[in-house]
Amino acid sequence: MRCESIILAAGLGQRMKSDVPKVLHMIGGRPIISWVVEACWKATGRPPYVVVGPESDDVKQLLGTEVHYVEQAERLGTGHAVLQAREALRDKGTHVLVVNADLPLLRPETLSVLMDCQKANPGPLTLLVASTTAARGFGRVLRDQQGRVTGIVEEAHASRTEQALKELNIGAYVFDAPWLWEHIHRIPLSPKGEYYLTDIVGMAADEGKSVATSEVLDLDEVIGINTREHLAEVEAALRRRINRRWMLDGVTIIDPQTTYIGPEVSLGRDTTLFPNTYLEGATTIANGCQIGPCTMIRDSKVGNGCQIFFSVLQQAILDDDVSVGPFAHLRPRAHLMRGVHMGNFGEVKNSTLEAGVKMGHFSYVGDAVVGAETNIGAGTITCNFDREGHKNRTEIGPGAFIGSDSLLVAPVRVGRGAATGAGSVVTRDVPDGGLVVGMPARAVRAKGVRG
Numbered sequence: 442m443r444c445e446s447i448i449l450a451a452g453l454g455q456r457m458k459s460d461v462p463k464v465l466h467m468i469g470g471r472p473i474i475s476w477v478v479e480a481c482w483k484a485t486g487r488p489p490y491v492v493v494g495p496e497s498d499d500v501k502q503l504l505g506t507e508v509h510y511v512e513q514a515e516r517l518g519t520g521h522a523v524l525q526a527r528e529a530l531r532d533k534g535t536h537v538l539v540v541n542a543d544l545p546l547l548r549p550e551t552l553s554v555l556m557d558c559q560k561a562n563p564g565p566l567t568l569l570v571a572s573t574t575a576a577r578g579f580g581r582v583l584r585d586q587q588g589r590v591t592g593i594v595e596e597a598h599a600s601r602t603e604q605a606l607k608e609l610n611i612g613a614y615v616f617d618a619p620w621l622w623e624h625i626h627r628i629p630l631s632p633k634g635e636y637y638l639t640d641i642v643g644m645a646a647d648e649g650k651s652v653a654t655s656e657v658l659d660l661d662e663v664i665g666i667n668t669r670e671h672l673a674e675v676e677a678a679l680r681r682r683i684n685r686r687w688m689l690d691g692v693t694i695i696d697p698q699t700t701y702i703g704p705e706v707s708l709g710r711d712t713t714l715f716p717n718t719y720l721e722g723a724t725t726i727a728n729g730c731q732i733g734p735c736t737m738i739r740d741s742k743v744g745n746g747c748q749i750f751f752s753v754l755q756q757a758i759l760d761d762d763v764s765v766g767p768f769a770h771l772r773p774r775a776h777l778m779r780g781v782h783m784g785n786f787g788e789v790k791n792s793t794l795e796a797g798v799k800m801g802h803f804s805y806v807g808d809a810v811v812g813a814e815t816n817i818g819a820g821t822i823t824c825n826f827d828r829e830g831h832k833n834r835t836e837i838g839p840g841a842f843i844g845s846d847s848l849l850v851a852p853v854r855v856g857r858g859a860a861t862g863a864g865s866v867v868t869r870d871v872p873d874g875g876l877v878v879g880m881p882a883r884a885v886r887a888k889g890v891r892g
Contacts, residue, residue, distance in 0.1 A: 442556065442560050444485045444536040444615065445534040445536075445538070445618075446482075446484070446487075446490065446539070447489065447490045447523060447539045447540070448477055448481060448508075448540055449522050449540070449541050449542055450464050450492060450493055450542035451492050451493050451494040451497075451516055452464075452542075454543075456667050457668065457669060462496075462500060463543060463666065463667075464477075464500060464542045464543065465500065465503065466666070468675055468679060469680075469704050470704070470721055470722065473542065473545045473666060474491070474503070474542050476547075477540060477544060478507070480552055481538060481540055484549045484550075484556065485552075485556075488507060488509060489508055489509070490508070490509045490510070490511050490526050490530065491504065491510055491542075492511045492513050492525060492526060493511070494512070497510075497512070509529065511525045511529060512525065513525050517636055518633075518635030518636040518637055519541075519635075519636070519638035520625065520635075520637055521635070522638075523539060523621075523638055524625045524628075527625060527626075530622075533618075535617070536560075536616065537615070537616045537621055538556060538615050539613065539614045539616065540612065540614075541612035541665065543665050544611070544663065544665055545666070546661055546662045546664060546675060546682070548662060551569070552613065554655055555567060555569050555613060555615050555655045558615070558653050559615035559616075559653065564617075564653060565620035565645050566614055566615065566616045566620075566641070566652055566653075567615045567652070567653040567655055568582070568590070568593075568611075568614055568653070568654050569610075569612070569613035569614070569654075569655055569656075570609060570656050570657070571611055571656060571657045571660060572609070572656065573607060577664065577665055577671065578596050578667060579610055579663075580609070580610040581603050581606040581608065582610055582654070583603070583606075584608075589651075590652035590654060591643065591646045592639075592643035592646060593642045593643070595637060595639060598631075610639060610642075611657065611665075614638070620645075624641055627644065661681065679704075680701060680702070681697070683703075683704065684702060691710030691711060692708045692709075692710065692714065693711075693712070695714065695716055696715075699717050700714050700733075702720045703724070705722060706721070706722075706723075706724045706725070706726075707724070707725040707726070708725075708726050709727040709728035710729075711729045712727075712730040712731070713731050713732070714732050714733055715731070715732065715734035715736075716733065716735075718732050718733035718734065718737075719736070719737040719738070719739075720732070720738050721739040722739045722740035723740050724738050724740060724742070726738070726747075727743060727744050727746075730743060730745070730747045730748070730749070731747075732747075733750065733751075735751045736750065736751060736753070736754075736766070738753075738754040739755050740755065741756060741759070742758045743759045743763075744759055744762070745762070746761055746762045747761070747764070747765070748764040748766075749765045749766055750766035751766050751767035751768050752765050752766035752768065752769040752770065752771070753769075753770050754775075755771065756772075756775075757772070757776070757789075759771075759777045759781075760776075760777065760778045760796075761780075762779055762780050763777045763780065763782075766785065767785050768785045769783050769788070769789075770787070772789065774790070774791040774792075775790060775791070775792055775794075778793065778794060778798075778813075781794045781796070781797065781798045782798075782799050782801075783800045784800065784801040784802040786802055786803045787800050787801075787803070788804075788805045789805075789806045789807070790805075790806075790807040790808070791807060791808050792806045792807060792810065792811065792823075793809075793810050793811065795810070795812050795813040795839070797813050798813065798815050798817065800817040801817065801818065801819050802819050803819045803820045804817055804818075804820060804822065805821075806821070806835075807823050807832075808825040808832045808834050808835065808851065809823045809834065809851075810834075810836050810837065811837045812837055812838045812839030812857065813839045814839060814840050815837055815838075815839065815842070816841075816843065818842075818844045818845035818846070818847065819845045819846070820845050820847075821847045821848075821849070822849070823851060824848055824851060825851045833852040834852055835851045835852070837849075837854075838854075838856045838857035838858065838859065838873065839857050840857060840858045841855050841857070842859075842861070843861050844861045844863040846863055847862075847864070847866075847867060848866045848867065849861075849867045850867060850868045853868065853869065853871075854870045855867065855870075856871055856873035859871045859877075860875075860876045860877075861877050862877065862878030862879070864879075866881050866882055867881075867882045868881050869881075
């Protein structure tokens with residue numbers, strides 16, 4: 442069964458009350474449309490055809506060349522939108538999957554089941570349906586006394602009796618392709634002045650053909666997004682889905698309702714996440730870590746046995762057995778090697794702290810390499826930015842001792858086993874084993890002084 446897919450993404454989403462197209466609003470750190478594209482691609486094994494409106498540059502910029510585009514110059518309804526794809530798809534595939542773009546939680550597996558139902562159906566189409574009293578604007582499925590589907594009535598045109606029906610049309614269909622292309626242009630104009638794709642269901646029933654249904658049991662999958670309230674509902678449902686997966690895989694989440702894990706995040710077993718933890722982007726956390734509370738980690742790699750409390754990490758790397766926080770900030774290209782301790786109110790940027798470094802508190806290390814087993818006293822600052830706008834490097838050798846409130850004015854090197862006294866302003870290199878004190882720092886003990 443070769444099945445092509447169409448995603449209906451031309452709507453303006455006026456109820457969102459936003460200058461941003463509805464399909465570009467974010468769910469789980471990704472735009473709504475990207476979730477639907479991924480689901481259709483995985484279900485069919487080929488790139489979908491995305492129907493867009495005339496003002497679609499932002500959508501095209503997001504999706505790039507990974508999909509095909511079909512433009513709906515006039516927004517005349519869902520039936521008219523599918524009609525725009527007829528020329529592109531008339532000779533491709535035996536079946537066509539059509540999905541509304543505002544259903545980001547639909548799983549590829551659900552769409553695959555829908556396709557399998559149509560494969561077994563002698564009739565021309567299969568609907569995705571759900572049974573619930575939470576209608577959210579979905580149309581109602583109409584059946585005759587024998588239980589056969591006879592049509593779909595949109596909520597706006599449904600009678601009070603029809604509105605009480607609990608079987609909802611979700612907005613995903615699989616069609617026999619030749620039948621669809623033969624009938625799509627026959628859809629009548631609705632009282633609203635649009636061509637509803639749902640009316641094609643009644644056309645099939647009037648021809649005496651079988652309309653099959655595939656029911657979604659997980660109602661989180663079918664939360665369609667029309668308002669900001671729906672956006673929040675979907676975000677909460679996605680959080681439940683992701684958190685449940687990781688708990689089943691051996692991660693302890695103390696309070697799932699206040700723990701936010703992005704879809705690309707990877708977690709190791711026996712890691713514990715405390716409340717108000719945010720893990721985003723391409724973050725990986727290995728085994729046996731303790732993360733949070735009140736911690737945000739984005740696009741970072743954390744090794745085994747790390748502890749991170751009340752802190753922020755962005756594009757950082759932590760090797761095994763590193764402890765961070767509270768109130769620490771690791772900025773891009775910070776690398777803390779095995780056994781490093783970084784205490785409260787510290788900041789590291791574009792620097793490597795080698796194994797066993799102790800950086801207690803109230804310190805800033807930027808554009809630096811700190812040798813193994815070095816102690817960095819409270820209030821230490823690497824002064825890396827000069828008046829010409831250049832970032833300069835600081836090198837600290839292994840086993841050095843940097844006294845509290847030391848200012849290391851880069852470019853500068855502090856040698857192996859060297860030390861700076863409290864309050865030193867270091868403007869010249871300190872040799873291996875040397876000791877400098879004062880402002881500006883002067884040598885008290887020196888071997889082979891450089892600079």
